[in-house]
Amino acid sequence: MRLPCLLTLLLCAASALQPARAADYVVLGQNEVAGHLRVETTADGRIETDYSYRDNGRGPDLKESFRLAANGAPRDYRGRGRSTMGAEIAEDFDVADARARWRSRADSGETPAGEDFVFIPLEASPGYYGALVSMLLAQADGSAATLGGLRIRAEVLARLTPDAATGPLALVAVTGADAQPWYYWVRDDATHALFAITWPSWAVMLQGSEALAPTLLARQQQAADERLIQLRQRLARPLGGVTLIRNVRWFDAPAARMRGPSDVWISQGRIDAVTEPGALRVLPERAIDGRGQTLLPGLWDMHAHLWSEDGLAHLAAGVTSVRDPGNDNAELQRLTGRIERGEVIGPHVHAAGFIEGKSPYSSRTGIVAETLDEALDAVSWYACHGFVGIKLYNSIKPEWVRPLTDKAHSLGLHVNGHVPAFMRAEQAVRGGYDELTHINQVMLNFVSRPGDDSRTLLRFQRVGSDAQAVDLSSPAVKHFIALLRERRTVVDPTLAAFEAMFTQAQGELDPTLGPVAGHLPVLWQRQMRVAPMDLDGEKLAAYRRSYAKMMGLTRDMHRAGVPLVAGADTTAGLGLHRELALYVKAGIPAPEVLRIATWNGARVAGASGQRGRIERGYAADLVMVDGDPSADIEQLRRASLVIQGQVAYAPAELYEAMGFKPFVGAPRMLVRPAN
Template identity: 40%
Template structure:
């Protein structure tokens, strides 16, 4: 690693060189507010410098990069410094001389012998890294390149469109899909010609980043990208969702009773057109079933709920592969979410059923930029009306919401039949938000800030994470204020969405495996597993680490205290879909719940606090057939909930193994239960061509349905 030690000095020596060209990209949020930029300076001595920063929701990365390219168009020297989204120190370097590549960061170091072109993948980097890959891939015969430290990057063109700049210039740009990094494709718009480079990035529901002067092209590019992406998603849905036509019987299933948190005797579950028509003792005579699935004594769970998601078009595959059939979306771009709801209903999207919560934020320099960002009570009521008219059962209020109009807004949402939850607006304690009418609080840090803030405490920036990490270690849970607060939550039945797995980042040091992903890292693609060891918080030294570890352990313990006091707990993630929910359930067990109680939280409570108990949350006649077959016994060992063998939802049979293979994930189970199709035609059973008998049978079936 000796060469890496001198790399920053070698690059710094080039700072006297002049910029041969500069490209500036603007990062514009969905509400048209500029939230950041990327500036790329290409110097006349071959060095490239990049400044990349944005701020949304009071946080964001701030990075400075510099690199050189070799004759093959990929980096031979690279360095990046700055801070990650949550403030962790970024200091990463890479170099390659001949066939020897070396890299080091605050969380890892390594070296590798490699031949031919290879693209280094930084743990924290700007979009200019993608620009390098776009150019390099354009000169490979099969549009594939080796990745460092491991993996293969692939690229294909999906579309072309001519765009016009603010001063009338025209050019043709191409939509590219890259795979091999992460768990879903990445989409980039690139220039045309022999030396293509990044033109822009459209991030639906969040922001776009385009070259300065070309912002007017964003709507056109977004529409074309959506069309191309939808076709890819429709192809995935058609391949991985297997329709269950006619009557299906799931035989010999040990059903988890989510009301009693127990497992019943072996049963047969009858499913027709996406609903459960009967649950009978195992071995009961089957009458002309079209499909039979032998559960072979497996535990069968009602579909799991994730009550804190921010869905996108690709996350649904992860939910389906992990048994999550229903999610509550806790804040999204409204137009994007409405489109996804339509696509899911039409079967064109591999996705869970989504219960939307309307997002409501106030204007400030710290604002999140999705949902509605309002100025006054009139705007807040108009936003509530928009959500209520579209059937949103819940409203989520965010950090910058004006506290002066909180009580009136909550009352108005209640008058429209909506529950209200959220973060605690700046300047208030959790108790004051509850007094204003909150029905639920998101995140364990927002709960415990109740005892840590003053009216002038800023909680819209990273302080809302740092303050609990610093102070909860010393919080006395036996003190009168804490006990009174817990008693109030229980008396009022205020539900709590703690997202403990997400907040494990508070005590993760660079280079250590993030606790919620220790059980799944070995199954993940190498680049994904590598990211699980990247620290998020800025932690200075062992003493601070121990303090943060103590604070986090007490946060987990406090969830158990609330549960035992009768406070309703729900299971949400706010992180990687699917897998994080399993980790949240494991942390509920760590907090003191039994595995069966944790499963009850993710099934019965999920339905209760999305107001869908009439059709979800348990396996019973008349309810939706959201059914999860698992190996092992998660009521005894919660880690067995990861062993999902098959999922039935919305009239489809889904095999996690097939999704895993598509995403490069090592499967969590061996053999999966297969469908046996009936070989006896219904007409033959009732006498061949007897039309009158057939009509009576069909009429009877319609009546039962």
């Protein structure tokens, strides 16, 4: 009996072996090759991936190995490599005996797991997600269980046959894992094999199909737009006629003072009057109870790289205006038009045109110029397409700065940006910069060494290691701050963008979103324990001391009269709240922080004649907060109502649409019955 059994086992094993097969993909950035993805199925059925790309001098390097069950569900996984910011990736999981067990550099745990359970790694490649999508589409209802008792779901939104050689493709949206859908293009056949992932200015395409990226992206945007249109139709509350906000405390932004309580009258998208309570005997179409609430001008995020799905998050946080300092130009113009026409939810957009120099480290956003003439032409293009300024980036040659700033100023454009490699911030200011972006770029003025190439991760690492030793009371620092004050040079610190990078140890909660973790999707909560850099021991202590110096420099610039604007450059909406809380933590009084987030933003963006204050004739871009953020800046999270011209939104409803737990309900609104 033993020989037949052995023969049977050998035959079964042989039949299980399949020829190895591989699929190769190209990672595109601004239609240029930026990296690769290889997905190989070995003879024994394991899937191996190799994923790497570079943009802006950084990017991930990841190799994975995983096995699928008969139903396509991943049963075990191993991922090793480096994250975008260079931190180690080391994650494993397996599903056995109805339990899923995992371990990463940030956490470990186990949970019950049925046959349809799927595990979502902290940092997986598109190859893993492609397998996940195929598995979901094979389920009767397109869904599967994941962590936290949640279910993720895949739905085919559109079908397309771009050409006969490619064959039919399907656009799939995966929901339930994030605040917005994940989109994938797959073969429209029984395999549902991954074909592409497309986003404006970035794509992963099956090798040889790169030319199809614009076609696929256009169809994906159409499907995404349809979803966003439906959301606006459901969530926007029209404000026809006259609206009265009664007995509300309100913030005088230019004076940085609370006033009231007062009655605030609104019609036709404008503020009509701010009066003593009960002073006007007019019957409005609706009255909003403002008792215990604070009315603020809408917040400005002056460093937001806007995507169409971000609109809900910004409005929910009371951010009614943003400056976008670097994006896919065509997509940003398209999105701006849709917001202005009232088709989709989003903040008012003031764009700064991104100009980068051609180098091996180039960011592939905006316009990448190989010569000075090309860069000067880019300035002209932005001036003719409604941009309020330009943003210069790391690979701009130092000798280009003066002619570019002169050209921009001659056309009425504001100039901000990174300090180009091999320059210091003082040289950029003297070369014509109106604004310095990021506090690390400012701090490099005091710590960079000859030959340091700030196009690489060194622009973070040098600051992390050396800023701790900077004497903020030294003549060099005082001289530089005096130069900024004298020239009225604006600084956009983006402290929140560096908080986790410089202070978080692996496994600790991300300090930027940690205070609101309980309001976020459960998968976000796990990802919040992944630090962007590998810091521990004395290195972590040094980086934390350096971060404290960056906060101190921000405080000292403000005290000296250097104009600041508030930009988050991180999670839409909630990231700005943390940015403002960090200013208070640094030592800037909360009322002055509120002025930075309202009046300063409008003034620097060139919109202070229309927005940024509560006064007759100004646009009704307003946020109502349940509490007093001038006494406690954390109260900003308790936005209860956001007014954007002739429509209002309840942040609670916007957060619920994103899968977030709301912070506070909407205020009481009385509507006069129609005659």
